[in-house]
Structures are given as structure tokens and as C-alpha cells.
Amino acid sequence: MTIQTTTPDSMYLVLPVPFRIFEGKLFVEAQAANGLNRWADNFARVVVAAPVIPESQLPNLAGFVWRAVESLEHRSRIVCQPLPWAYTPDTFFRLLPSTRRLIGESIAQCQHLQFAIGGLIGDWAAVAALEARKQKRRYAIHTDRVEHELIRKTASGSSPLRRLKIAVEAPVMKRYHSYIIRHCSLGLWHGDDCFRAYSPWCSESHLVHDVHTKHSDLIDAGELERKLYDTRNAPVLKLCYAGRLDPMKAPLEWLRAIAAARDLGAAINAIWYGEGALMDDAKAEAHRLQLDDSVTFPGFVANRAELLGHIRSAHALVFTHITPESPRNLLEALVSGTPILGYDNPYAVNLLEAKGGGALVPIHDFKALGGIIAELAQDRERLAEMTQQAAQNGRRFTDTAVFAERSALIKKFA
Secondary structure (H helix, E strand, O other): OOOOOOEEEEEEEEOOOOEEEEOOEEEEEHHHHHHHHHHHHHOOEEEEEEEEOOHHHHHHOOOOOEEEHHHOOOHHHEEEEEEOOOOOHHHHHHHHHHHHHHHHHHHHHEEEEEEEOOOOOOOHHHHHHHHHHHOOOOOEEEEOEOHHHHHHHHOOOOOHHHHHHHHHHHHHHHHHHHHHHHOOOEEEEEOHHHHHHHHHHOOOEEEEOOOOOOHHHOOOHHHHHHHHHHHHHOOOEEEEEEOOOOHHHOHHHHHHHHHHHHHOOOOEEEEEEOOOOOHHHHHHHHHHOOOOOOEEEEEOOOOHHHHHHHHHHOOEEEEOOOOOEOOHHHHHHHHOOOOEEEEOOHHHHHHHOOOOOEEEEOOOOHHHHHHHHHHHHHOHHHHHHHHHHHHHHHOOOOHHHHHHHHHHHHHHHO
């Protein structure tokens, strides 16, 4: 049995979000960097492990902004542990023994354990959970999407071989994650979709929101008054979305909802901020729907403050998510006093049920979504009321508050 000489008030965190090594320096994705700083607000020492992405794989990470680890606010108390990139079976099983030993040493040295699972082959967080169980240690599991359901849904329309692979992999992943979660001491489920899927497997489950908005990001009273005036008086309804153009976001249905609202007489200016595999398809669909004058695709906005400014200037954020996930852009819209209009899912329902700030329609019903948009284009008082509700609702979501809450749970249960 491993002798545990744990460092007091320390946490071992295993993430799927990769490190990058460039010109001899270690980098981490910008939002993950903010998360590490917020964890270090609450723990004396944070050891974070993540795979190192090969440079050849970088084009697959649309929208990533990298930040040097050495620039972290609490760098002296954050220890980074690079792990191998092992997302093929031969590489994973060849590196599994040595990597598990490395992970096991860190587990033995840290007082609290948190693992962000999210896959099958190459998921070192899941391996860490198995090692923690072997060492008879308590551990927390955190995730922000229901991976076995997500891969099933995104496989539709793929090649027969890809669909066959997913048909085999999804149930195996579900059983694997069920085993890991049933033996964890704490489940931190980001969003209601994850909570509903995973909480039955875990005796200590908590619904959390993994947000990175600051108190300074909240729309202030003066900005809100100006926005309400514009909402009531602007001749053209300004809509936006911020995220990847990929199948789980259903950008073609988003465009069809915009077209449906246009056909009902709404004057619209809609902007999708982001990049992704469906960019060319989306542009072709916009042209087919004769939306060239109404919809633009400016690409990815790297500066987060600039992106929040764009979301804040919109009258509504329109979304067409078709998989069980808990995207941060809905939270960022509420923080910005921007109502959210989109497809019904447990996560969005949970966000809106306390204070409002949006409207939902059945999934895939882009015509109904277009109808809501057209109604609000005509009823600006109703839209202004939604705007006030969104701003009030969004005040719940700041990074310092949510990370402090999660840290307290980890210290108590993991």
C-alpha cells in the first residue's frame, strides 16, 4: 500500500484541456489558466496534470488562446505536470504503466483530488480515478458534458465505419464512467444535463457552473439603461452567437431560425463569432437562404473582453445546441444582460428558472425559434423586460464565487 505523505491544503487536478510546449516554454489555454488561478485562491498548492498537445494537432483546436504558465497569478503555488498525448490505443497502452506510476506518486502527495474525466482512450483523469481507488483515496469527479451521449449524437451523418466505432465505444465509455463515478466521493456536475445523467451514480452530487466571468464583467447600471433604450428603439434587432461552428451547435439550424424570423417580417442583423469545421457549410447555407445581407461570420475573437462587449451589444444571443452540454456562452450572455433564445435543454432551463432572461423552444424546432425572434422584434417592451431579467440573473455567476464554492466542497468530501 502506498504510504501517503500528503502536503496539507494541496490539490491534485487532472485535466483534459492540454498544455502546449513551444520554444521550450509551457503554455495553457486562457480559460484554464484563469481556473488554475482561482483554484490557487483556495488551495495552498495546486498540482495540475494535462496532456501536451503535439504542434501538428493545433489546427484541430479552433478558438484556443494560449497563455504562458510562468505568467500565472499564483505561479509559485501551481505545479504543472505534463502528461503524454495518447489518444490512440497503441500509444495509450504502451505509455499507461509509466504514466500511471507518475500519477500515483502525485496522488499520494496531495491532500485533495479532483479529476475532470471526458473520454476513453487517452483520458488520464479516468486513469487517475482508478489509481486513487487503488490507493483507497477519496476523489472528486468533475465534467461539463455527457460524453457517451455526445459522441453518439455527433456521429450521425458520419461514415459507416465511424458510426460503427461509436456504436461500440459509447456503451463501453458509459460503463467505464459509471464505475469511476460510483466510487468517487464527490460529483461536480457542470450544468443540469450532466447532473441528471451522472447524479444517480454518485451519493454526493452537486450542480455547479464552471464560469470565468469576473465581477467587473457584469453589466453595470449605466450600461443596462443604455442597452434598454437601444432595445426599445433600435430599428434592427441585433442577434449573436459565440462558439465553434460544429455539429453540436447546429449552425445550419441557427441560420434557418434567422431566416424564419426574417420571413415573418423581422429586420435582423445576426453575427456568429467563432470558427470551426462547418464554417464553409454555414456560409453556403446563409447564401442559399438569402441571408448574405443579414448574417456575418467574422471568425474567432481572441480577446475575451472584446467578445463580451460584442455579446453585451446584442439584443439577444440565439443558440441551437443539440447535445447535452453546458456551454459557458449562455452564462456570459446573462452576465452581459443579453437574453438567451434557443433550444430547450435541462441546462438552459436551470439557468432561466430562477430569474428568467430568455425563452426556449423544442430542440430542432428552428421555425418556432424564428417565431420567438420575430415576436420579440415586434414587442420591444417584452424584450426589454427579458433584458432586465437576464442582467439580474447573471449576477450569480462570477469566477471567484463559483470556485470558492467548489473548493469548499472538495475540502469537505475529496
